Amino acid sequence: MRLPLIPPNDLNAEQKPLYEDMLKGISSNFNAFQVKREDGALMGPWNPWLHEPRIGKAIWELTLALTAEASLPDNLRQIAILVVGAHFKAAYELYAHIAVAEKEGMKPERLASLASGVKPVDFAPQESVVYDFSHALVRGGVLPEPVYRLAVDSFGQHGTNELIYLVGLYSLVSTTLNGFNVPVPERD
Numbered sequence: 463m464r465l466p467l468i469p470p471n472d473l474n475a476e477q478k479p480l481y482e483d484m485l486k487g488i489s490s491n492f493n494a495f496q497v498k499r500e501d502g503a504l505m506g507p508w509n510p511w512l513h514e515p516r517i518g519k520a521i522w523e524l525t526l527a528l529t530a531e532a533s534l535p536d537n538l539r540q541i542a543i544l545v546v547g548a549h550f551k552a553a554y555e556l557y558a559h560i561a562v563a564e565k566e567g568m569k570p571e572r573l574a575s576l577a578s579g580v581k582p583v584d585f586a587p588q589e590s591v592v593y594d595f596s597h598a599l600v601r602g603g604v605l606p607e608p609v610y611r612l613a614v615d616s617f618g619q620h621g622t623n624e625l626i627y628l629v630g631l632y633s634l635v636s637t638t639l640n641g642f643n644v645p646v647p648e649r650d
Contacts, residue, residue, distance in 0.1 A: 463642070463643055463644060463645050464641075464642045465509060465513050465642050467504070467505065467509055468481075468503055468504075468509065468512055469499075469501045469502060469503045470501070470502040473512070476515045476516075477515050480511070480512060480519050481504065481512060483519075483522065484504065484508050484511070484512075485498075485504070487525075487526055488504075491529055492558070494558075494561040494562045494564075494565040495557060495558045495561035495647075496647040505554075505644070505647060506554050506639070506644060507521075507554070507638045507639055507644065509642075509644070510638050510641075511638075521634065521635075521638075524627075525631065528624065528627055528631055532624065533617075533618075533620055533624055534592075534617060534621050534624055534625065534628075536562075536566060537563075537566060537568065537589070538588060538592045539628060540559055540562055540563045540566065540568065541576065541589055541592045541593055541596070542592050542595075542596040542625060542628050542629055542632070543555070543559045543628070543632050544556065544559050544560070544563065544573075544576040545576065545579075545592075545593060545596035545597055545600065545629075546596060546600055546629055546632040546633055547559060547577075547632065547636060548576060548577055548578065548579040549579065549600040549601075549636075550637065550640060551640070552635070552639045552640055553639070553644075553645070554639045554644045554645070554646050555632065555635055555636050556577050557647070560577060563576075571584075572584070581594075581597070587616070588616055588617075591609075591612055591613055591616045591617075592625065594609055594612075595609055595610075595612075595613050595625055595629075596625070599626070599629045599630075600629065600633065605626075613625060
């Protein structure tokens with residue numbers, strides 16, 4: 463870990479409101495995995511965001527907006543996030559979103575495939591579209607037109623836009639986690 467965790471008592475005036483806002487949002491949206499140390503210091507991507515509160519606040523607001531405006535079912539969102547995490551080999555992202563997907567009942571075989579960067583063989587059509595779309599985006603370059611059109615046909619324009627932004631956000635999250643070598647908490 464390249465940035466020390468910041469206990470709440472050590473937060474400065476610019477960090478404190480961001481911490482409180484993130485803690486509030488985390489408790490309602492990200493509660494399937496460990497996000498803070500016993501002393502209240504935030505782990506995961508939230509810690510680096512606290513170290514640069516102006517940038518962290520912008521990323522956090524994007525995260526909240528994508529959560530508030532979600533139109534895609536969460537199982538599809540988790541597939542996209544896990545595709546991104548596997549592509550970047552972002553340990554904390556995989557840890558966190560495997561926990562979310564487990565809580566929502568995703569089968570261990572699917573989780574193993576997704577975490578390994580392999581497309582599960584038992585996907586329903588919409589799940590397959592999300593996988594192919596996310597996989598193509600993280601590989602780089604322009605998203606192939608047939609993949610884009612299939613997403614629009616499957617999810618509408620808003621859902622397709624959401625998927626693009628979701629892959630982009632979690633690519634940023636993965637880069638943050640990898641750049642700062644954010645560790646995975648021990649699992650019970």
